[in-house]
Structures are given as C-alpha cells and as structure tokens.
Amino acid sequence: MKKSPILEEEAERELSDIFHEIRQVFRISGVNLNFRKWATYHKFFPVLWDAIRPIAETRLFEDSSDHIRALAAQLADRLPRLKITPSVFLGESQNFQIQAALQIYHYINPKLLVITSVVEYACHHPTLSPFQPHQPDHELIPRGVPRGMYPMEMIDDPPEDLTLRKTFRDIERTLGLTDINSDYRTLALWPEYLVAAWHRLKPIVKHPQYLEAIMVLREAAQHQASDLLPRLALSDHQIDLLGRSRNDFLETTSHFTHLLPPLMLNILLMSLDWRSSQELAVSPFPAEFQSPVIGPSS
Amino acid sequence: MTWxxxxxxxxxxxxxxxxxxxVEAGNGPPLILIHGIPVWGYLWHGIYPELTRTHRVLIPDLPGFGFSDKAxxxxxxxxxxxxxxxAWLGHLGISHATIVGHDIGGGVALRLATRFPERVERLIVMNTVCYDSWPIELMLQFGHPEAHRKLSASFAVRLLRQALKPGFASSIHRDLLEGFLAPYTTEVGKLSxxxxxxxxxxxxxxxxxHLLPGLRIPTLVLWGEDDRFQPVHYGERLxxxxxxxxxxxxxxARHFVMWDQPTLVTKHVLDFLDKNPSISAHTSLG
Known part of the structure; x- marks a missing residue:
C-alpha cells in the first residue's frame, strides 16, 4: 500500500526535531519529499538521519552537489529553451517570486540527488568503515537557512483548482511520479505559470538529448556517492530495522535517484528563461567558508 | 478585481x-495605503482607483503579509x-507622503507620524488600533504558540473567514473574503x-x-461607528x-469601513486631501 509522505506540519516529537535539523544542515527553507517519504519508515529514519548528517554538513558534500549542479546547467544549456515567460502575463513581483522559488530547488535538488545516491549505495553496500566526519579535510559548512532564501511555500495536493489538478496528474503520469514533488507544488502558487511551463516541458522530457542528460547526471551522482563521498555508517543490523519494508525502502530510494535528475533539468530549463547557464552553474546560495572544526560532533 | x-x-x-x-498607480503627491491584520494590500482595491486621479497611490503588503516576504x-x-x-519610502525616493492606515496599518501610521515625522505630511487613520485597543481576542488566540500545530491552513482560513464577518456591516461576498485571506491558505502563509x-x-x-499631542500634521480620523473590533470611543480619544x-x-459601517461605505469613505478622504493640500507635489530624496 502506498505510504503518504509525512507533512512537515504533521511531524511530531523526534520527527519534528529531525525535520528541523534537516532544514539547518541542508540549509533549506523546507523539508523535501525525499525526507518526508523516508520519514514514513519510522524506526529506520532516525538511524538514517544520524548516518546522513555527518556527510551532509561537510564542505565535501556541498562541493559534490555544486559539481552536479554545474554539470546539470551545462547539460540543460544544450536542450531547447522553454520561453515560458513571454506567454504568461506575470507581474513584476510574481516574476521575482517565481525566480526566488526556482532558486530554492536549483540549490537543493543536486544535494538531494547526491545524498539519495549515497543512501542507495550504502543500502546495497553496508559499511564496516563508517564515514569519519571530523577529519581536518572535512570542513563543516555553516548551518541554517541562507539569508534571502524564499520559504518553501506550496499548495496542497490535490489542489482545489481543476486545471492544476489535471496538470499535477499529467506530471505524475508523464514523469512516473508516485507523489507530486515540492517543486511543482511550489510553482503551482502561480497556476498560469506552472500550466504554461508544463505545456512546454512535456514534449522535451521525451527528447533523446534530455534522456541522455538524465543518464549523465545519474551516473555522475553515483560516482560522487561511491568514490568521492565515503559511505554512510549504516550496518546490516541497522538496515534490518526496515524489516519487511526493506525492499520497499530501496525501491523508494531508487525511485528518487531516478526522478531527481529530470527534476533538476526541469528547474534549470525554467530558470534559463531568466538566467544564463553560466550563472546557473554556480550555487545560488554558496556556503561561506569557516574554520574547520575538529572534535566531537555537537 | 479578483485577487x-x-x-x-x-x-x-x-x-x-x-x-x-x-501596487503603484497614478500621479501626484504620494499617498500610502497601509492594510491591517489579517488582510493585505488587496483590502484597498475597491477605493484606490479613485484616489489615483489626484495622487500617486502606493499600497504595500507589509512584510509577513500578503505577497511580501514571508520568511x-x-x-x-x-x-x-x-x-x-x-526604509521603503527612502528606497523609492519619496521624502514624505500622506499615510493612510487601517487597523494595525493605522498603528504603523501612528508610529510613523510620531517616530518619523519628517516622512508624514498628512495622516488618515481608519478604525485603527491605538492605545490599549488591541490585540483583539481572535488575534490573541491566533498568535498562540500552539496555533501552528492545532490549526491546519485550510481550517485557519475557514476560522478567519467566519471571524471577519462581524467586521462588515452587511453580508460580504465570499470571493472578497477569500481574496483577503488568499495569501494565507498555504502552511507557510498560515505560519507567517x-x-x-x-x-x-x-x-x-x-x-x-504622550507623543500624539505633539503631532503637527493634518489628521483625519475616520471610523465605521459600529465597529466591534475597534470601538469608536478610541477614535474619539484619538x-x-x-x-x-x-x-x-x-x-x-463597521471595522472594514472602506467596504461598508466605499463611496463615502472615498469622498471623505478626497475632501480631506483637497482641504489640506500637499506641501509639495512630489519631492524626491534624490
């Protein structure tokens, strides 16, 4: 039976604390679908988060994600332009806010792809030599939502608006989603924009160059996960906490590693209406440098 | 106009x-319309077009409200x-302006007039918060730390819709109320x-x-006299x-006086502005 992702506002006690920590460590103004879906594996999720956190708070992880973002920008640049904005009448503030919303996902999606790839790898290769986060070369990045980041605001799914409801279902069908991603729910705050964007995206997602770009991104993320980033400290015993849900969890995680590359490309293609691929190759919220912290985790 | x-x-x-x-429209001396809680700049859409005939009307959504920053x-x-x-007026190069405020927007206007007197050349407050007239019980409940957990966004909006109805003298169109509350229908909007x-x-x-008796600017206090949220005796005192x-x-007219009596309110505002002309048509900070 399909498990519904846990909404941020419905998270209680320990889960609420973990969601708060996700926002701080991932430097993001909301909790994405990946985590909300993983959170449905109640016993395993806290263990998983304890394993993810030491990786996610390092410069090494941020750099890996930046690398994937830059690669995605390069790949998106070769795809046909959407040119959505000329076809939708948007006010100045709406334009500004859509760009601000796109920036959130342009920032977080590469991080999600890398971490999901790391989790997928770790589940298939339980480790005996867990990640040691506080090596001198593992600088920690600052915690907290970057200044000026737009809140991760989104509409409910299913939406009340019939056109949006149809668009959501079409996105799900076309992209093979089990749940509509936060990205589309955020963009649905401007319904005409999302509908027009999807109208233009839909034919592109079948384009051979688009499909090839997805493969390149997925492989690059797998490479980051297996070679550059040390493994998560997940043991067989911990993975056993999933019980009979083990395969289901692996399937869910694998699903995310498949849907994140197209999501990244879609956000990039929309962003290219406003920014150049060179601009988009750079992190919209670069993590400031700070002195490496050596010692036990606080 | 829909929201x-x-x-x-x-x-x-x-x-x-x-x-x-x-929103900005019209030419002439700047006239700033400030909304209250729990609405946004859309509050003024019924009367502002008439004001643009003689004024440069600017209607901000206060940060945290409407479609301004909700971070x-x-x-x-x-x-x-x-x-x-x-700061915003400075950013726009407006050295001084006529400030119109309703509800807590009136509180903002009174603070501007007393704390930044050089910015305010004329003042209009409508059913404003003042002295100890506020917060009303509804808003106290809404601002309770547990409200975020106890109220879903959709339930909160339903609750506010009901709670706002006594703010109007006659029945208010559902679309208008929905428009007033539209920015708050998401979890982020509700939390904000x-x-x-x-x-x-x-x-x-x-x-x-103690600063009010020191104000030396033309001031109009306009009040829907049947207001249950901000009783008219506060207007008398002001x-x-x-x-x-x-x-x-x-x-x-009740709290939302500009919706209960739009023609009358517009007339009173225009009469006041006419009788108390702006000292300069449009001054820029340069």
Missing part, C-alpha cells in the same frame, strides 16, 4: 534581504513595520500570519500616547489627543 488580477499588478522592492510587494526571522511588530515603511499575530503588542501604541484632527463617524 489574482490585483496580484499581477504588484511590483517589488528589495530591502536588504527582505522584499516588499506593492522566518524578522521582526513583524508595528514598530518594525513603521521602520520598514520608512501566526507570526504576525504573535507580534501584536499593545505597548507599541501605548508608548506613543481625535481629542491629536491637535487639529477631526473625527468622522461613518454610519452603517
């Missing part, structure tokens, strides 16, 4: 790492909002509104009481405390 149509008119100003959405971690008190309006409600602080009007000000009691 979606109104939203399309909104421009944006960036102030440090915050942004303010606002965390900033002060949403009326003191901070007054500072924000001051809760934060706004939690920031309501009566001290911020009581502490300027008119007594601000030298040279005048109280106009609007009959058959």
């Amino acid at each position: 979606r149509d109104y939203q399309r008119l909104q421009l944006v100003s960036r102030l440090d790492d915050r942004f303010v959405s606002y 965390d971690c900033f002060d949403r008190s009326i003191a901070a909002q007054a500072q924000m309006v001051d 509104l809760i934060r706004n409600a939690a920031a309501l602080n009566t001290n911020l009007t009581t502490e300027i009481t 008119a007594k405390d601000i030298p040279g000000s005048r109280l106009i009691r609007v009959k058959d």
